[in-house]
Amino acid sequence: MNRSLFLRIQSKVEAYEPYFVHKRNGVGVLDLSALQKITTALRMLAYGVAPYFMDEYLRIGESIAMKNLKKFVKAVVAIFSDEYLRLPNNDDIARLLAVGESRGFLGMLGSIDCMHWTWKNCSTAWKGMHTGHAHELTIILEAVASYDLWIWHAFFGLLGSNNDINVLEWSFIFTELAQGRAPRLNYTINGNEYTMGYYLADDIYPQWATFVKIIPRPQGKKNKHFAEAQEVYGKDVERAFGVLQARFAIVCGPTQPWDLQTLKDIMKACIILHNMITEDERDDGGEENIDYEQIDKIPHAQVSLERTPNTMEFIQQHRRIRDRKTHSRLQSDLVKHLWQIYSQS
Structure with missing residues (x-):
């Protein structure tokens, strides 16, 4: 730094x-x-x-x-x-939406994935709970990162035997959205209106309206083009993990402390310092080469703060987040939108 x-x-x-x-x-x-x-x-x-x-x-x-x-x-x-180590505010969301639109992914707020941190001095009694698919004792970090490597969400401390879906069920990533405290978005793709942002995710994540997943075996030029673009921009969180581990070697190799709370403090501190360094070294244009002055002049997705919902509204919002039909329609609209941009270029 x-x-x-x-x-x-x-x-x-x-x-x-x-x-x-x-x-x-x-x-x-x-x-x-x-x-x-x-x-x-x-x-x-x-x-x-x-x-x-x-x-x-x-x-x-x-x-x-x-x-x-x-x-x-x-x-x-x-x-x-x-x-x-906060959620994005209205200005941050407007910038993330502008960058997502320039990439062809309207409504995109970043990408999500999990990282395993090896715990060398894990207690013998906990080894079974912390041993995952890699046959190592690990602790899991779930994170959301944007194009500039900023980590917007970090949920750390779940046992290494869990997979990404288990971590998602425990995570607080959609708590603000479900409770109506998150800014509400309004944007249109292919004539269909959407009111929630989404994250690019791997195939293991569920078919929710807040995720746009990769197509595992794409058929046809449109689906192949979408799969390539989704894979490229979905790697933002992987890049953030790589830079985080390069800056702080303590989260790269096996960690030594015995206390789990100390490990949580270390991981949070490293993410905070990573964001501070990212802000300090940030170039407004970055690798995206985006003209933000021109972006501000164009009307994009509108952002408004929702009110606190009652019980029934909370249940309805919870169902909207997990709506499979919205997920399928959103992915189909993005496939057509990206292909239209590619054809015009």
Whole structure:
């Protein structure tokens, strides 16, 4: 990360957590500085090294280095979660919809997938619950990412023996939408009106109105063209996982801590720092080369905030999210829309 971002994080963490304040110990000797403690924590996150390795570089013992890491990740989660681990607001949704429309996927809000994080020091009594298809002890992260690698949704902590559908059933990804607190969209594809955004997903996900899945064995030019485009743009979340693991090696290899809550704090802190770095290094055009000034002049999907529903409205909204007919119609309309764009070009 850039020096300015590091100093910003240091000042916020030092102001929030007294542990990082540079002070004298019981015998009047200056203790470790905030710079030493935060550098230790960030090096353990970025390089995935063991706590005792810090003694050679920063003269910090193993127990203190581990304490620094736990205090740091908790402070980062407490300070920056509301800003960097939040759902998209109206402006964010408008930008995501504009990017999705430029790609041919009207109403797209990102892509969704799951990642497994290996847990080396998992308790022996929990091994059966954490062993999945890869025959490793893992913990699952469900995430939604956009084209710019920003992670908008993160649900972490479910046992590795679950698959993506089990994680989805436990996840809170559609809670705001079902309860009427999420912005409502209005857009039209092929003459059909839709009021919910959707995520690009793998074939394992259910046929819900909020998912557009890949066609496993496409037949015909239209379906093949759609399958190729869906696969390309559906990889945004895979790219985000790759960049997250490249930036923070601790979430790439087997993790060491024994406590599950510590692992949750580490994962959340890494995602928050990833989003902070993404924001700091963001280029408005990016790889998409989109003219946002022209996009703002064109009327697109309208965004409005729904009111809080009653019980019956909540049940109806829940059924709308899981509507298979809407899923099939949406996918069919997108196939025709993408083929029309391809034919005109």
